[in-house]
Amino acid sequence: MAGYNLGEFYATRDAWNSRHAQWQSHCAIVSSQSAAQPEEQHEHSKNTGSGINGDLKEGSIQILAASNGAAAKSMMMILPKPLSIADLAMPPSHGSTLRVAYQGVPGAYSEAAASKAYPECEPIPCEQFEATFQAVELWIADRAVLPIENSLGGSIHRNYDLLLRHRLHIVGEVQLPVHHCLMALPGASIEGIRRVISHPQALAQVEHTLTNLGLQAAREAVDDTAGAAQHIVANNLRDTAAVASARAAEIYGMDVLASGIQDDPGNMTRFLMLAREPIIPRTDRRFKTSIVFALEEAPGALFKALSAFALRNINLTKIESRPQKNRPVRVVDDSNHGTAKYFEYLFYIDFEASMADPRAQNALGQLQEFASFIRVLGSYPMDMTPVVPPGKPKVISTT
Incomplete structure (x- = not known):
């Protein structure tokens, strides 16, 4: 092929394999035990090699829940960095476990949805929704799980536009109840909180409950619920709380000050499961x-x-x-x-x-x-x- 630089190819491949090996040694994402869609349980990748999560067991995530805030901050560095668009230019190294891309960082609700849809999967965090689509198209991931609508916040319009722009196929759906928690660094109290950060929709979904708890702190929007918890730990923000999942608190070693703080008990997000190939339609089930x-x-x-x-x-x-x-x-x-x-x-x-x-x-x-x-x-x-x-x-x- 004219203009093809074989040396650049090997250099890029080696860079990817080096990062993949680092992920393989450190990543400890725990898969949920929820039920999967029957049609999707057997659709695992036929490629060979080692997976991103390797042989790490569920217990290894407990080290991130250390009560000492400094220890949690240092251990947070072992979590996988979300894929960016630039990362997707690197050739993949496939594993035998089904790889599922989601937007966010470990502890995000999208990760929980991915684990509910595919309980034995290897979740792959991505920085943007666009990156999750490209991860599947470039064979870095086998599936993508993306939110499409929330019962309170409505449709996620960005993902509607991306569905049309990309050629992936919807192969399933999963509905995930959203249970918010208020969390802070170990030793913090509700009375000492001066700022609450989270995704703007999450903040809107807990506003009344936070007021009823007597929390008169300023609200600040960030890109991701779990990312808010990660930010607090990384910067040792002792007067700041995050609204995120209980799993995010476990991962980043934070104390849960209040749980189930969503204003509407019926708060639900619907996610779509995407793949490169469609499934065969049937009439023996809905x-x-x-x-x-x-x-x-x-x-x-x-x-x-x-x-x-x-x-x-x-x-x-x-x-x-x-x-x-x-x-x-x-x-x-x-x-x-x-x-x-x-x-x-x-x-x-x-x-x-x-x-x-x-x-x-x-x-x-x-x-x-x-x-x-x-x-x-x-x-x-x-x-x-x-x-x-x-x-x-x-x-x-x-x-």
Whole structure:
């Protein structure tokens, strides 16, 4: 191949293998024991080699929960650094364990969702949502698990846009109850907290509870819930608390001052499981199908599109509209009011039917008559796992 520098290839490969070996020696991410989707349990990578987590056992994470804050800070350095876009240029070193990419740092809710979807997986943290897609496309990871909507905060629009930009397929969904905890460095008390940091949605989801606890601290938004806990430990911020998961407190050696502090006990986040190849649709269990389409501007166009499902008794579980980025605004001359501007939209729809169901096939056939563009993002099993409601907020430490 003209212009191909073999020396640069080997140098890049050696850099990746060196970092991979460091991860293999130190990473200690604990996988959850929740149930996986039956269709996904057997889809493990067929490549050979050692995994990122190696042979470390669950007990090795306990060292990070040392009561001494300084010890927790020093041990925090052994956690895997999230992949960045630059890291994805390096050739991968595949392992035999299913590798699942997620956005965030260890202790993030996305990591818990990845472990619930694939209990025996090797979670791979990534800095950005974009990096999780690229990790799968470049064969660094086998799956990606990304949040798509929250019962309180609504849709994660960034991931809707990325679903269209990339060619990954939705192969499953997992719903994760969000149980927030207030945590600080060992020895801290609620009375001594002057600042609370977390992801902006997490802060909004605990506002009333924090006020009821008598916490009059300033709120500050950061990129990640678990990242907030990591930041406090790294900078020894004794007057600052984080809102994150109980697992984040365990990893970073923090004290939980109060647990279950979400304002709404039904706080739930839905995650999508993504893969390079689609799964085969079936009709022997409940399936959901996700599509995206565009319509030509015309009176009743959306009504006609949706009627393709209503006439076949297909239940729509979600509809989301996003402006088309290549032509977001349409200019129409209006003799009475000058120039009117209209956004052109893409419509994302989830409906309860498998693509193996003739009703779904016929509905999409009718939709094609009105749509200028249509794409099936995935047809996958619905998450039917029962949800156990959390208890009331519990103050664990105020001294």
